[in-house]
Amino acid sequence: MSDITKQSLSGLVENIKxxxxxxxxxxxxxxxxxxxxxxxxxxxxxxxxNALNKAKKFDEKPNLDLKLPGIPMAVxxxxxxxxxxTTAGSKIxxxxxxxxxxxxxxxxxxxxxILMGKLNCDEFAMGSSNETSFFGNVQxxxxxxxxxxxSSGGSSSAVAAQLTPITIGTDTGGSxxxxxxxxxxxxxxxxxxxxxxxxxxxxxSSLDQAGPMAQNVKDCALLQEVISTYDEKDSTxxxxxxxxxxxxxxxxIKGKKIGIPKEYRVDGMPEEIEDLWKxxxxxxxxxxxxxxxxxxPHTNYALPTYYIVAPAEASSNLARxxxxxxxxxxxxxxxxxxxxxxxxxxxxxxxxxxIMIGTYVLSSGYYDAYYLKAQKVRKLIKHxxxxxxxxxxxxxxxxxxxxxxxxxxxxxxxxSMYLNDIxxxxxxxxxxxxxxxxxxxxxxxxxxxxxxxxxxxxxxxxLNIAYAMEEKINFKNNITDWWIK
Amino acid sequence: xxxxxxxYLINRHDNQYxxxxxxxxxxxxxxxxxxxxxxxxxxxxxxxxxxxxxDAAFPGMLPVINEYCVKQxxxxxxxxxxxxxxxxxxxxxxxFYADLPQGYQISQFKDPIVGEGKVILDMPDGQKEVxxxxxxxxxxxxxxxxxxxxxxxxxxxxxxxVALMEIVSKPDLRSPDxxxxxxxxxxxxxxxxxxxxxxxxxxxxxxxxxxxxRKKGSKEFGTRCEIKNVNSIKFMQxxxxxxxxxxxxxxxxxxxxxxxxxxxxxxxxxTRSMRSKEDAxxxxxxxxxxxLPLEVSDDFIENLKSEIPELPxxxxxxxxxxxKLSPYxxxxxxxxxxxxxxxxxxxxxxxxxxxxxxxxxxxxAALNEKNLEITESPISAGNLSKLINLIKDGTISGKIAKxxxxxxxxxxxxxxxxxxxxxxxxxxxxxxxxxxxxxxxDDNRDKATEYKSGKVKLFGFFVGQVMKVxxxxxxxxxxxxxxxxxL
Numbered sequence: 001m002s003d004i005t006k007q008s009l010s011g012l013v014e015n016i017k018x019x020x021x022x023x024x025x026x027x028x029x030x031x032x033x034x035x036x037x038x039x040x041x042x043x044x045x046x047x048x049x050n051a052l053n054k055a056k057k058f059d060e061k062p063n064l065d066l067k068l069p070g071i072p073m074a075v076x077x078x079x080x081x082x083x084x085x086t087t088a089g090s091k092i093x094x095x096x097x098x099x100x101x102x103x104x105x106x107x108x109x110x111x112x113x114i115l116m117g118k119l120n121c122d123e124f125a126m127g128s129s130n131e132t133s134f135f136g137n138v139q140x141x142x143x144x145x146x147x148x149x150x151s152s153g154g155s156s157s158a159v160a161a162q163l164t165p166i167t168i169g170t171d172t173g174g175s176x177x178x179x180x181x182x183x184x185x186x187x188x189x190x191x192x193x194x195x196x197x198x199x200x201x202x203x204x205s206s207l208d209q210a211g212p213m214a215q216n217v218k219d220c221a222l223l224q225e226v227i228s229t230y231d232e233k234d235s236t237x238x239x240x241x242x243x244x245x246x247x248x249x250x251x252x253i254k255g256k257k258i259g260i261p262k263e264y265r266v267d268g269m270p271e272e273i274e275d276l277w278k279x280x281x282x283x284x285x286x287x288x289x290x291x292x293x294x295x296x297p298h299t300n301y302a303l304p305t306y307y308i309v310a311p312a313e314a315s316s317n318l319a320r321x322x323x324x325x326x327x328x329x330x331x332x333x334x335x336x337x338x339x340x341x342x343x344x345x346x347x348x349x350x351x352x353x354x355i356m357i358g359t360y361v362l363s364s365g366y367y368d369a370y371y372l373k374a375q376k377v378r379k380l381i382k383h384x385x386x387x388x389x390x391x392x393x394x395x396x397x398x399x400x401x402x403x404x405x406x407x408x409x410x411x412x413x414x415x416s417m418y419l420n421d422i423x424x425x426x427x428x429x430x431x432x433x434x435x436x437x438x439x440x441x442x443x444x445x446x447x448x449x450x451x452x453x454x455x456x457x458x459x460x461x462x463l464n465i466a467y468a469m470e471e472k473i474n475f476k477n478n479i480t481d482w483w484i485k
Numbered sequence: 486x487x488x489x490x491x492x493y494l495i496n497r498h499d500n501q502y503x504x505x506x507x508x509x510x511x512x513x514x515x516x517x518x519x520x521x522x523x524x525x526x527x528x529x530x531x532x533x534x535x536x537x538x539x540d541a542a543f544p545g546m547l548p549v550i551n552e553y554c555v556k557q558x559x560x561x562x563x564x565x566x567x568x569x570x571x572x573x574x575x576x577x578x579x580x581f582y583a584d585l586p587q588g589y590q591i592s593q594f595k596d597p598i599v600g601e602g603k604v605i606l607d608m609p610d611g612q613k614e615v616x617x618x619x620x621x622x623x624x625x626x627x628x629x630x631x632x633x634x635x636x637x638x639x640x641x642x643x644x645x646x647v648a649l650m651e652i653v654s655k656p657d658l659r660s661p662d663x664x665x666x667x668x669x670x671x672x673x674x675x676x677x678x679x680x681x682x683x684x685x686x687x688x689x690x691x692x693x694x695x696x697x698x699r700k701k702g703s704k705e706f707g708t709r710c711e712i713k714n715v716n717s718i719k720f721m722q723x724x725x726x727x728x729x730x731x732x733x734x735x736x737x738x739x740x741x742x743x744x745x746x747x748x749x750x751x752x753x754x755x756t757r758s759m760r761s762k763e764d765a766x767x768x769x770x771x772x773x774x775x776x777l778p779l780e781v782s783d784d785f786i787e788n789l790k791s792e793i794p795e796l797p798x799x800x801x802x803x804x805x806x807x808x809k810l811s812p813y814x815x816x817x818x819x820x821x822x823x824x825x826x827x828x829x830x831x832x833x834x835x836x837x838x839x840x841x842x843x844x845x846x847x848x849x850a851a852l853n854e855k856n857l858e859i860t861e862s863p864i865s866a867g868n869l870s871k872l873i874n875l876i877k878d879g880t881i882s883g884k885i886a887k888x889x890x891x892x893x894x895x896x897x898x899x900x901x902x903x904x905x906x907x908x909x910x911x912x913x914x915x916x917x918x919x920x921x922x923x924x925x926x927d928d929n930r931d932k933a934t935e936y937k938s939g940k941v942k943l944f945g946f947f948v949g950q951v952m953k954v955x956x957x958x959x960x961x962x963x964x965x966x967x968x969x970x971x972l
Contacts, residue, residue, distance in 0.1 A: 080545045093544065100538060102545060199545040205774035234547050235776050313774050316577050319588020320542040324640070335583055335638070362579070362769035371771060 004029035005162040009071065009219035010246075012165055016062075016069050023062070023070025026165075027055035027114060030072045034116065034163040039483040040139045042158040044077045045085045045118040054114045066112030067226055074164040076155045077118035078125055079105045079210070080199040084115065088201040089123040089133040089151075092321045092328045092346030102199025103234070104168060104210045104227045111226050116164060120154030123348045124318065125175055125203040127151050128420040129410065132350040137407050140183055141479050142446055146404045149179025155213050156183040160477060166214045166223055170200060172207045173306050174400075174424025177436035180213055181399035181449025184438040184477035186220045186466070187213045189424075191456045192431035193238030196231030202317040204310040205236070207428040217437065217467040221245035224459060243460045251468040254288035258452075258465070259392035263299035264423060266401060272442045273398045280396055280439055280450040280469070287468040292392050296384040299426060301377045306425040307418060308361050308374035314351075315358025321346065353414065382430040389455050394462055397423050399436040399449035423451060433459050437466045438475040445478060493660030494701060495729055497737045501701040504729040505709075506664055506694065507656035508721075510671060511649050512681040513625070513689040514557045520624050520648035521548030521591065528687045532641035540646040542586035547775050550575075554648040555779065557680040558598050558622050559789050561650055564674045564796055565617050567602025569786050573621075575776045579769040584627035584640050592651075594770045597621035598779065604654075604674070605798055606666040607816050615667055616655030625649050650681065656695065656706065661722035668692070668718050669820065673797050677822045691716040696728045698736070707732065708742040712749050712756055724749040728756045800825055808837045817845055823859045830866030835873040843873060847887065851894050864893045872900040885909050885957055913960040915967065918951075921959065922967050925950045936972055947972065 004026055007015070015021040031048045051072055058070040080086045080098040087093045101109075109115070122132040130138040130153025138153040140146035141161035148157040152169030156179030159167050169176040171189035180187025188211045195210040202208060212223035225246055230239040260281060265274070281291055323329035323342030330345050332338030347355070361370035388395065401422055410417045427434040433456070436449040450469070454462035495502040519526060522539040539546045562569050574596040577589040599620035606613045627645035631638050652671065658664050672683035672690060683690050692715055697707035712728060715721045727749075732742050746765070747756040772778075795803070797819045804815040804825075818828045818841070831840045848869065852862060864872075872889060875881045881889065881904055889903050904910055912918060925947060926933050936943040951964050 086544070088544070096544065098543070098545075100543070100545075197545070198547055201544045202775075233549060235549055236774075312771060316579050316589055316769070316771070319579060319581065320544070320586060322581060322583075322588060324583050325541055325586055326543070339581055359769065362771055364767050364769075367769075367771070 005033045005165075007165070008215050009166040009222060012071060013067070013069065013222075016071070017064045023055040023058040023072075023114065024052065026070065027051050027072040027116070030116060030162075030164060034074070034158075036484050037161055037163055040141060040157050040161055040163070041136050042119055042138055042154045042161070042163055043074065043117045044087055044089070044120050044133075044135045044154070047084055047115055047117045051114050051116045058112065058114065063112060067222065068108065068111040068113035071113045071165060072116045073108065073113045073166060074116040074119050074158055075105055075108075075167055076121050076152050076169045078121055078170050078201045079168065080201065081105055081115060081118065084118065086118065086201070087135070088125070089121045089135060090347065090351070091134040092342070093201070094134065094328060096327050098199070100199060103196035103229065103231045104200065107227050107229055108168070108223075119152075119158055119164075119167060122151035122153065122175075123351050124201065124314070125151035125170055125172055125208075126314070126350050126354055128174070128178055128417050129405070129407070130154065130179075131407065131411055132348055134348060139483065140404050141483065142183060142404065142477075144482060145407050146446070147182065147407050149182035149404060151175040152179050152187075152213060156180055156185055156187070159183070159185050159213050159215060160479065161483075162215075166212065166219050168210055168223070168227060169213045170203075170208055170210050171424075171428065172203045172209075172310060173428050174421040176211045176213055177399050177424050177434060177449070177451060178420060180436045181438070181447065182404035184447030184475065185213060185215060186217055186435065186437050187211065188220050188224055188435045188459070188463070189427060189433060190224065190228060190459055191238075191433045192428075193236055194228045194242075194433070194457070194459070196229065196234040196237050198231055198233040204313040205317060206313060207306075207310055209428070217435075217463060217470045218246060218249060220435070221249050221463045221467075224463070228459075238457075240457050245460055245463055248460055249467050250464050251287070251471060253465050253468045256289045256394065256461070256465060257292050257392040258284050258289045259292050259294035259388050259395040261294050261296040261299065261388070261395060261397060263296050264397045266422060269401050270442070272403075273401060273448065276440050276448045276450065277396075277398050283439075283469045283472040284396060284465070286472050287465075289465070294388045294392060294395065296381075296388060296426070298377065298380045298384050302381055302426040302429055303418065303422055305374045305377045305381065306421065306429060307357070308370050309378065309429070311354040311358030312362050312371050313358070315355045315362065318347075318351070318355055350414070378429050381426055385426075385430045385432060385453075393455070394458075394465055395453040397451045397453065399423060399451040403442045403444065403446035403448055427453055432456055433462060435462050435466045437470055437473070438477065439469075439473050440475070441478070447475075447477065493662065495698065495733050497733055500737070502698045502729070502733045502736075503701045503703075504659060504725065505656050505697045505699060505706060506658035506725060507709075508654045508658065508664065508667065508695070509693040510652040510654075510668070511691050511693075512561075512652060512671075512675060512683070514554050514622075514648035514650055515680055515682055516551065516554050516557060516648055518551055518553075519646040520551055520554050520622065522646050524646065526647050530643055532639075532643060534643065536642040536645065540586065540642055542588070548591060548773070550776065550779065551648065554622060555598070555781070556789055557648075558620060558650055559781065559786060560678050560793060561652075561675060561680045562599030562602065562620055563790055563793050564678045564680075565599070565602035565604060565620065565652070567617055567620065568600035569781070570596065570598055570600055571781050571783070571786070572596065573598040573779045575622075575773045575779065576770045577773045580766050582626065582629075583638060584629045584642070584645065586627065586642060586645060590624050590626060591773055591776070592623035593621035596778075604667060604670050606663060606670055607812070608663065608666060613663065615657045615663075618653040618655050620650055620652045623649050623651055656697075661725050664694075664721055664725060665718050668721070670797070673820055673822070677794055677796050685717055688716060692721060694721055694724060696725055696732070697742070698729050698732045708744050710742065710744065710756070711746050713746055713759060715749055720749060720751055723751075723754055724756055727754060731756065808832070808841075810837075810841060814841050814845060821859070827859050827862070827866050831870045831873070833870065834867075835870035836877050839873045839876060840870065843869065847890055851890070855894070863896060864890070868893060868898070868900060875900055875904065879911060879913060879960065880904065881909055881911050882957070882961060885911065909958060911960050912955055912958045913963055915963060918959060918963055918967055919971075921954060922951055922964070922971055925954060926971060933972060944968065944972070
């Protein structure tokens with residue numbers, strides 16, 4: 001089978017279960033394609049030899065009852081993986097090898113999957129283009145010199161380029177959905193508390209959430225049912241009844257009420273995005289859904305609120321990278337000097353910017369005006385959604401205000417970069433699930449995504465809506481393998 | 486003017502100054518594992534052997550609250566007659582230090598687990614109530630060791646993450662003596678509850694001391710200085726005396742007091758400025774997003790209330806009412822739960838009055854001499870009560886009892902056996918005593934004559950002689966009676 005890497009996850013699982021393919025054949029195919037795709041710079045750390053060995057071992061005694069039997073998978077380098085370097089895209093963790101495994105990745109290996117390597121990302125997941133990574137830009141397989149989105153840029157690039165059948169990312173303000181949108185792939189940010197944060201390098205604890213990134217909705221549902229577990233090791237993990245999302249997946253969304261929030265028609269939004277949204281509404285109607293206009297009045301405040309809350313938490317979460325215990329250390333005259341040199345040399349510009357913003361908004365005299373106010377606004381944003389969900393079952397919006405941009409285009413304009421998150425951050429602030437599905441192309445031929453927002457713990461519903469619309473949209477990613485010589 | 490004999494005032498020229506003291510006591514929670522991790526908390530373990538990935542703040546590690554520590558804090562709150570807050574919040578206190586792996590300490594800032602309460606002190610001139618402002622839970626930091634190497638500092642994270650209760654008093658204390666009584670009472674209450682072992686040598690109990698002075702009669706508080714991390718009552722008292730006098734001198738000199746944090750130098754017996762208010766850390770407190778607010782139900786609190794033992798104040802009341810002890814005696818016996826347990830065990834089978842005297846007198850003195858705690862007493866409560874019964878039933882005299890007691894201190898021997906083995910039983914047979922007395926009178930004929938001619942003081946001489954001849958075993962009461970007749 002020469003087209004192994006073109007198969008969906010579900011297809012590969014089926015072929016391994018029916019013994020049409022072995023884990024070794026599948027792993028070898030993805031390793032080979034990954035090796036030919038170095039120009040994308042999707043990987044930070046490759047673990048191919050181990051992966052091939054594990055595949056061989058799996059084939060010797062295959063457990064075909066597992067959900068991901070012998071499936072190779074590369075994951076975002078924000079997940080701690082036992083005995084394999086975990087960098088969070090930062091120089092400060094360039095030599096860090098965890099002795100422990102994140103709960104989410106452990107869940108994946110427990111279902112038979114095999115680690116292929118660690119995927120590039122923005123430094124500490126702070127970025128929307130993967131340009132803040134210490135390990136360099138990632139190429140979007142859609143076009144040369146195009147960003148893959150961020151912060152899960154290595155993940156989106158690897159899935160779109162079929163270097164891995166599926167992957168996981170993390171989403172603090174849009175870091176799964178925006179890169180999915182930029183690469184024509186599917187990305188789900190689950191409800192806050194659905195997936196354990198244990199062993200994931202923290203960016204902003206009250207917003208961070210791991211989620212699947214896939215080629216299609218069904219694959220996405222399958223991985224979600226594997227990674228979402230209640231975990232006592234994470235105090236914010238929530239013990240609710242989790243579905244077998246892939247088994248319960250249905251295209252029957254007849255009568256579902258889908259809200260269209262008027263506040264998401266932002267000034268200066270390209271016409272293409274507006275058109276995509278309109279088309280999306282038509283697709284939803286075609287699927288039998290009922291469209292209802294709604295209002296989320298505090299949407300405008302979501303972005304500034306996010307850029308107070310997230311840096312505040314980050315400034316504290318990143319205090320542990322001080323050169324004392326592990327990771328990069330610069331020599332200094334004394335303790336303070338060592339701290340300053342370690343953190344100045346170890347962190348990149350964007351991380352330093354956010355640490356400074358966060359330190360500022362928590363400072364005495366500014367705390368009430370910024371952090372406390374942001375927390376109040378955060379509650380209002382959540383209330384907006386609560387009110388809306390009295391009338392609708394889900395909400396449909398564009399995923400991003402534009403398609404992917406060129407590498408370097410926004411690096412000197414952080415605010416314009418931050419505006420990329422405008423449609424995605426409200427969900428993180430409200431703790432709600434959202435899925436981005438590819439829904440069309442802009443004039444340049446770059447993919448555009450639609451976002452379906454659900455009620456808390458209602459992943460099944462948005463997966464179903466996405467599954468139904470996916471069929472109607474019938475999106476085809478236009479990838480030419482330009483990077484393979 | 487002062488109604489209060491023990492009033493502590495500093496006199497300068499014509500002015501009298503009152504000292505106002507508030508304490509922030511850091512008490513280590515008695516618990517097998519740390520506040521947010523499962524690492525052990527044993528004192529004195531090899532450096533860095535009780536450190537989990539959470540304690541060392543590895544990437545992606547998350548805190549999980551130890552329910553036992555929460556129970557301990559609530560129990561302590563109940564012991565302090567305090568309001569238990571059903572909802573409390575853990576905050577991050579952010580600062581950089583090598584022995585603070587997270588770069589922040591998890592503490593409770595705005596919403597502590599325990600609110601206002603009180604502690605009653607028994608002072609020589611009566612009782613005094615000291616208000617408790619709050620009690621909150623927080624993590625201890627690790628330990629930096631600067632003196633092992635000229636260039637490097639070593640860090641021991643065994644203590645990192647250990648649960649502490651910070652107990653903040655109101656500024657109600659007025660003298661070093663009251664501070665002594667307050668710390669001892671707080672320690673006693675927590676030891677009764679089993680929530681803190683109060684071991685100051687091991688650092689289980691230490692305090693930040695806030696001191697200010699004001700002219701006697703003034704209602705306004707003076708500017709206070711905080712003396713950080715004092716780890717013995719004696720040092721607290723010395724620091725307060727020094728600091729109060731320093732502040733009075735400044736005021737008398739027309740200067741103002743700067744609000745600042747100071748350190749007590751135990752070698753020089755002085756406090757030194759550590760940092761001014763302007764240099765104070767900005768800790769950037771904010772609710773820890775890794776932890777949900779801590780919520781406890783009424784049932785949870787009620788269950789803990791049912792586990793609370795009789796506390797020193799209640800026990801003291803019972804001892805006075807039931808056993809007719811004096812308040813002084815009761816205070817001594819309840820000050821420490823081990824002592825009160827010992828006392829109650831002794832009096833199960835023996836006379837209360839004798840037991841009280843023997844414990845407070847002989848036993849305490851003997852333990853003190855050997856530098857032993859009551860729990861280490863060579864004399865068990867059961868054997869002490871046997872000894873007391875031997876006195877009570879006349880088997881031995883009080884004097885012989887002291888000899889027996891000394892033998893018992895050398896090892897836990899049954900007093901009855903000692904009396905038998907050494908033939909120390911009291912001689913109460915009148916016939917035997919008569920013979921003894923006749924011999925003494927015979928041997929001292931001249932003195933007997935003098936006595937009869939009116940030198941009555943010599944009676945004591947004869948008693949002494951009889952006791953001597955009997956080897957101290959003669960029943961003194963009978964000796965008296967028979968001697969009177971014979972002489």
